[in-house]
Amino acid sequence: MKIAFIGGGNMGRAMLSAILNEGLATPQDIAVSDKNKGCLKQLKQGFDVYITEVNLEAASRGDIVVLAVKPQNLDEVMTEIGGQLNPRQLVLSIIAGKSVATLKQGLKHKAIVRAMPNTPAQIGMGMTVWTATEGVSEEQRASVGSILKAMGKELYVTDEQYIDMATAISGSGPAYVFLFMESLINTAVDMGLPPDEARELVLQTVAGSVEYAAKSDKGLAQLREMVTSPGGTTAEALKVFENGKFPELMKQAVAAAYKRAKQLRG
Numbered sequence: 708m709k710i711a712f713i714g715g716g717n718m719g720r721a722m723l724s725a726i727l728n729e730g731l732a733t734p735q736d737i738a739v740s741d742k743n744k745g746c747l748k749q750l751k752q753g754f755d756v757y758i759t760e761v762n763l764e765a766a767s768r769g770d771i772v773v774l775a776v777k778p779q780n781l782d783e784v785m786t787e788i789g790g791q792l793n794p795r796q797l798v799l800s801i802i803a804g805k806s807v808a809t810l811k812q813g814l815k816h817k818a819i820v821r822a823m824p825n826t827p828a829q830i831g832m833g834m835t836v837w838t839a840t841e842g843v844s845e846e847q848r849a850s851v852g853s854i855l856k857a858m859g860k861e862l863y864v865t866d867e868q869y870i871d872m873a874t875a876i877s878g879s880g881p882a883y884v885f886l887f888m889e890s891l892i893n894t895a896v897d898m899g900l901p902p903d904e905a906r907e908l909v910l911q912t913v914a915g916s917v918e919y920a921a922k923s924d925k926g927l928a929q930l931r932e933m934v935t936s937p938g939g940t941t942a943e944a945l946k947v948f949e950n951g952k953f954p955e956l957m958k959q960a961v962a963a964a965y966k967r968a969k970q971l972r973g
């Protein structure tokens with residue numbers, strides 16, 4: 708399959724690298740356009756793909772045209788390539804907050820996929836939620852599924868509002884987890900542990916807990932209770948989380964992200 712990338716920054720590069728690693732395309736099948744010459748040079752050196760500064764030129768080389776620029780740069784891209792795509796081409800946008808309606812209108816194109824990946828996609832551990840317009844064929848859906856799987860897990864949804872919900876959960880989620888980890892590391896250091904050891908303890912605790920939960924047939928509440936002996940240390944800490952209204956705080960934080968996702972979509 709021939710794939711064009713408009714934007715070869717962090718996410719574009721992550722997708723490109725995943726596609727090549729999985730053998731879904733060869734470097735000859737891939738074209739990338741970007742305004743950043745340094746970025747293009749790195750892509751040429753790293754992957755030997757076709758590079759150009761002209762978006763329309765890259766776009767014309769793809770069965771799938773991936774839009775991977777920042778949201779604030781979408782309008783200029785749509786001005787350049789809008790109305791010039793072949794109806795058989797598929798547009799796959801990973802641009803946060805830009806709706807299918809905006810893309811359809813700006814590109815004057817019917818076959819659109821909107822996807823929301825997250826940063827762990829950069830190491831093949833991402834979670835991507837995506838939706839497609841009616842103009843996207845079964846074959847194109849299968850190709851999109853295989854591209855997104857190359858970056859981790861993928862989940863297809865029929866209703867675009869689930870993309871906004873996913874933005875608040877899995878899209879922003881890595882930042883919530885990093886905040887939790889940062890706080891735990893800082894607390895460990897304040898308590899007297901050396902910083903490197905504190906970091907190792909926390910990273911392995913989070914990684915181990917995730918793997919354990921994924922492999923266990925028990926629910927998360929049950930796993931939590933198994934760590935919590937009555938009158939023990941964990942129970943004391945959990946009491947503090949409850950008193951500080953941690954679950955309520957989580958609800959408020961996610962609600963704020965969801966509200967913002969809907970505002971950005973317009």
Ligand SMILES: NC(=O)c1ccc[n+]([C@@H]2O[C@H](COP(=O)([O-])OP(=O)(O)OC[C@H]3O[C@@H](n4cnc5c(N)ncnc54)[C@H](OP(=O)(O)O)[C@@H]3O)[C@@H](O)[C@H]2O)c1
Binds near residue numbers: 719740780802823
């Ligand atoms: N990073 C993530 O984990 C993540 C997760 C979900 C969704 N996304 C979405 O993915 C998109 C890309 O994010 P990113 O982190 O990869 O951004 P990025 O690293 O800034 O990459 C975007 C690239 O596009 C270039 N560019 C700017 N204007 C352009 C134009 N008119 N035509 C062609 N190229 C242009 C930029 O060049 P300059 O550097 O010169 O501006 C940059 O090299 C964003 O819309 C974001 O919402 C990212």
